[in-house]
Each structure stands twice: as structure tokens, then as C-alpha cells.
Amino acid sequence: MNVRAGMAVAIAAALLVGAGPIGAANGASAAPARSGSSPFTLQQDQIDADEVRMDVALRPNGTAEWTVEFWMHLDDNESTTAFASLRDDIRDDPANHTRAFADRMRETVSTASNATGREMSVGGFDVGAKRQSFAREYGVVRYTFRWQGFAAVEGDDLRAGDALEGIYLDDGTRLLIAWPDGYERTAVTPEPDEDRDRAVIWRGSETDFVSGEPRVVVTAVGSGPPTAALAAVTVVLLGGAAAGWWYYTRRADRVDDGxxxxxxxxxxxxxxxxxxxxxxxxxxxxxxxxxxxxxxxxxxxxxxxxxxxxxxxxxxxxxxxxxxxxxxxxxxxxxxxxxxxxxxxxxxxxxxxxxxxxxxxxxxxxxxxxxxxxxxxxxxx
CATH class of the missing domain: 1.10.10.10 (Winged helix-like DNA-binding domain superfamily/Winged helix DNA-binding domain)
Structure with missing residues (x-):
């Protein structure tokens, strides 16, 4: 298996905590094993995640702030009790719950760095758990971390996605990539399943990434060379200033100081x-x-x-x-x-x-x- 395909499996394995060994390490050629109604197993408590949300917030220096959330339906006493126990464990010893996740992500980032030829590092791991109510009750476990060098900085452009090339999204998984204020979208591949203000979203039920995907290119607003109209205005203003100074000095020479x-x-x-x-x-x-x-x-x-x-x-x-x-x-x-x-x-x-x-x-x-x-x-x- 090529390096990029291995990297994609590695990322999927790292994000789906406890789902299996890293693909790049064991030569797996497919996405992590999935079962029909329980695609993701979280930690060692065997609580199944019904949805996984990966949010990537780009920064102008190429760093990405990552948030990975595992959403579980709390439909009965058993699931509610199990989540409450997990939440208490996370509150009591968060480091224990970030350790395995951080180890997997460090291996993943190392693989991505080798594949892209770009220096990368990862850190700032944190974890939390809470209940969330919408149309139904959810238990949410959230991991956050910082991935330096995730996006390439080329002049006024940010180019992101090569570190995730070919990543597999399960039917219950979504990927969101957001860019900083002051940037505008230049190119996105493939066409996102949803557009938001300064963000795009792909869902596993609707998108399969191939080679060269996903890709997001954004450009700093107003970073280009001045337009011809702006240049013309600048010339007029400078010319007016020069004429005004000439007029002022001529008049000053004639002013009677009596x-x-x-x-x-x-x-x-x-x-x-x-x-x-x-x-x-x-x-x-x-x-x-x-x-x-x-x-x-x-x-x-x-x-x-x-x-x-x-x-x-x-x-x-x-x-x-x-x-x-x-x-x-x-x-x-x-x-x-x-x-x-x-x-x-x-x-x-x-x-x-x-x-x-x-x-x-x-x-x-x-x-x-x-x-x-x-x-x-x-x-x-």
C-alpha cells in the first residue's frame, strides 16, 4: 500500500479511538472494521458512537485546531448509565483518556509529515464529556488538539487537505474544514456536501475521497496587487498633493509679513x-x-x-x-x-x-x- 493510502487509514484509526491498529503500521488496505449499527467503539467502555464529527479550524500560519466529537444516543437506562460512568472517569482522570488518543495521533501526524514532506507536530490534547439535548438526548465525548503544519502556507494562500488525502469517512462521520476570518474560498475538491460561512462539510454517507482529495485552498482577502483603478486614483492623489504644495510655496513667497x-x-x-x-x-x-x-x-x-x-x-x-x-x-x-x-x-x-x-x-x-x-x-x- 502506498504511503498516502496508509496515512488515510492511520488517521481514521487514530480518530476512531480503540477501533483497531494503525493501518500504516500493519499494512491494512481497507478502512477499519465496521459493524452495521455500531461503527465506532469509544475507549474500552464499549459505548458505541452513532456520529463522529471532525472539525478542523485553519489558522493563518498553517496550524489547525482540531475538535473530534463522538455522539451517542442515550435512548435507555443502560446507555445513559454507561455514559454517566464514562463522563465521571474523564472528569476524574482526563490524562488517562487522552494518552492512547495522543499516541495514535502522534503516529498519524508523523505519517502525514513523511507523505507531504512538510514539518508537522501535534500537541495540546484535551478531553471532556457532557450530555447534549436536541430532538433527543446525546452523550458527547470531545477531544481537542493542535496540529502544527497541517496546512501549507504559500504566499497569501492556505492549502489544506493533503495531510488527509484519501481519508475514509464512515456513514456516520462528517469532516468540516473552516478557514480564518479575512480569507476567501479559492478552490475546494471534491464539491462539499454543505457550504457554510467560511467552512465546508463532507459527510461519509455522501462522499468518498479519492487521490488528491480533500483539498481546500483559501486566499487572504485584498492580498493581490492593486487594480488599475486604484493605481490611477493613487497617481491623481499624489499629483494633487504635489500641485497643492507648489501653490502653497508660491503664495508663501508673496505673502507680506507686515x-x-x-x-x-x-x-x-x-x-x-x-x-x-x-x-x-x-x-x-x-x-x-x-x-x-x-x-x-x-x-x-x-x-x-x-x-x-x-x-x-x-x-x-x-x-x-x-x-x-x-x-x-x-x-x-x-x-x-x-x-x-x-x-x-x-x-x-x-x-x-x-x-x-x-x-x-x-x-x-x-x-x-x-x-x-x-x-x-x-x-x-
């Missing part, structure tokens, strides 16, 4: 307007909808304009009149810097200002031929 001074009084020659008698034209509002419709595609880049040119351009875009506070908001300047630039333009005769309530309003002087020359914007002619 301290803030008092708001300049209206020019003595500028007419004073009573806010109760005069209403600003719509062009004086700061609503973004009043953006200039006369701007052309070949207009100069605002970043290349001087501070004064930026104020004059903004005035033209807003119909020749706007509040000084609008300049602060639109150009993102400080009050002090705005006041200094406005004062220089007013002294040069390139704009006028007057009070409207508590607001300082800026306006272009009569005729803007000079303004056109200053800003280099020929679209207004």
Missing part, C-alpha cells in the same frame, strides 16, 4: 454714500454665481499676476464694484495684506473706495482703459 494695521479711512476726495439711499448692484454680491462670464481661454494665469493685478482683475470680473472683504475671501489674503494692496492702488488712482454701512466698497474709476493695460486682459476691449 503686521496688521487699522482699517484706512475712506479717501477724503471720495464721495460718501448713505447706505439708506444706495443699494449695491447685483455685481457687488459675493455669490459664486456672479463669476465673470467674459473670461477667455487665453486669459493670463492668476498665479502670474502681481497682488495689485489680482485685485484689479477681480474687480473687473465682478462688474467694477465689490466689497473689500470679498477680496480677502476670494484671494485668501489676510485683512492687513488686503488693506495694504488696496491703499496702494487707491493712491495710484487705479481704484476708489467708499463706505457702505460698516463695509468698505471698492470700485473702478470712470473708464478702465488703464486697467486693461495693467492686467494684460484684452478681452474687455
Amino acid at each position: 503686521s496688521a494695521g487699522p482699517e484706512p479711512a475712506p479717501d477724503a476726495e471720495s464721495p460718501r454714500v448713505d447706505s439708506a439711499e444706495t443699494e449695491l448692484p447685483p455685481s457687488a454680491t459675493t455669490d459664486a454665481e456672479q463669476a465673470d462670464a467674459t473670461a477667455t481661454d487665453d486669459a493670463p494665469d492668476p498665479e502670474l499676476l502681481s497682488n495689485e493685478e489680482q485685485v484689479l482683475r477681480l474687480l473687473r470680473e465682478r462688474g467694477g464694484r465689490l466689497k473689500q472683504q470679498t477680496v480677502v475671501e476670494e484671494l485668501d489674503w489676510t485683512d492687513a495684506k488686503t488693506s495694504k494692496v488696496v491703499s496702494g492702488l487707491r493712491e495710484a488712482g487705479k481704484l476708489e473706495s467708499f463706505r457702505l454701512g460698516r463695509e468698505n466698497v471698492l470700485s473702478l474709476p470712470d473708464g478702465d482703459d488703464e486697467l486693461v493695460a495693467d492686467t494684460g486682459d484684452d478681452s474687455a476691449e
